[in-house]
Amino acid sequence: MKDLIERYIYAVVRRLPEASQEEIKEELKANIYDMLPGNPTEEHITKVLYDLGSPRDLAVKYQAKERYLVSPRYYDDYIHSLKIVSMIFVLISMVSGLIEGILAPVETEIFEHIVSIIASTFAEAFQGLFGAFAIVTLVFWGIEQAQLKTSRCEWKVSDLPELPKQNALKISRTETIFEIVFETVFSVIFIMILSHYHTWIGYYSEANVFTPFFNPDVLGTFVLLFIVSLLSALCLSVLKLIKGRWSSNLAIFSTLYDLFSFGLLIFFLTQSNFVHPDFFQAISLDSGLSVAEIASGYETAIRVIIIIVTITTILSISTLWYKIIKAKHKGR
C-alpha cells in the first residue's frame, strides 16, 4: 500500500536533476502523508495521488525552465527545412540507387531486374529520409542551444524577408513532385531498355533471322547523354521545389534544359547511323519494298516527330517567358 506512494515519488523525481532529487523526494513524501488521514486505506492514497496529478506533469512543474529539442519559436522553420532537406536527400539517394541498379551487371530476368532496382531505390530513399531527419533535427537543436545563451528579443528590421512578388509565378509543389516521380520512373525504364535490352528490339525475319533496330555504337553515347539530361531535369525540379516560384535565373536554367534535351533528341534522330545499318535491308527482304522506299518512310516519320517536338519545346519556353515578363511588368 505504501508501495504506491514510493512508486509515485520515484516516478516524479527520476525525471528531475539529480541535485534536487533527494530534497523533493522528502518534501513530496511529507506533503503526501500530510494529505492522508491517520490510518490511510488504499482508496485514500489513490485519491491523494490522483489529486497531485500525473507524475510526468508534476515533474514538469518542478522543472522551472521550459526545455525543448526544437522550441515553438523555431518549429515552423524546422518543419519547413525538414520538408525541403528530406526531398533533396530522398531524390539524391533515389537517383544514386537507380544508377547503381542500372549499372549493376544483368544476370537475371528483366522482371526480376526491374523489381530489384525498384527495391534498392526505395531502400535508399528510406535511408535518405532518416538521414535528413537526423541532420535537420541536430542542426535545429544546435540553434536552440545557441539561442538560449543570447537575448531572445534581438532582431533587426533589415532581417525581414522581402514580400513575394507575384502569385502568377508560383510553382505548385504537388505538380513538381508528380513531375519528378514520372520523370524518374519513365526515364529509368527507358534507360534500362536502351542499355540492357536493346538487343531484343528489332526485326525477326520470316527466315527467323534477327536484326536489331538500334546501332549499338551510337546508342551507348545516347544513353549516357540521356542520363545527363535526366540528372539536370531532377536538379531543375528540386530547384523548383525549393524556390516555390519562377525567377529569371530559374527560367534560364529551365530554358537551357529544354534546349539541351531538344538538341539531344534531334541530334540523334537525324544521325544517319542511329538505326542499325542492316535493319532496312532485313525488312526489305521480307516486304518486297526497296531499301530506299523504307528509308524515305522512316525519314518522314522522323520529320513528323521533329516537328511535334519543336512545336512543344517552343510553346513551353515561350509560355514560361511570357508569364515571367508579364509578372515583372505588373510588378513595376
Added chain:
Amino acid sequence: MIDQSILNNLIVELRRGTQILAVLSSLSKTQYGYSLLQTLESKNILIEAGTLYPLLRRLESQGLLTSQWDTSESRPRKYYQLSDDGMELFVTLKKEWKNIQAEINAALE
C-alpha cells in the same frame, strides 16, 4: 451556447496570476505545504496541490521564501516563510494588484 472548455481555460488563466499573490499573503507566518493548502482553501482560494508544492520550491529558489526542515515531530516537515525580499515584493505586488483592479473595474464600467 458558449464553449465550456474555452470558458474554463480563460478562468484558469485569469486566476493563475492571482494565485501567487494569495500564496504570498498567507506566508507571513511559517507554514508547511499542506497547512498552506488548507489555509488557502478556507479562504476559498482554489489551487491544486500539484501546483502549489512546485510553486513553493520555485519561490524559494527565487529568494522570496525561506525554508527549514522541522524534524522534531515523528515525520519531518518543510516549513516556508516570506523572506525580507519576499515581504518587500509582496507589498509592491499588492499595490500593483489594487491598481489593476481599479483599471479593470474602470474599463468594465
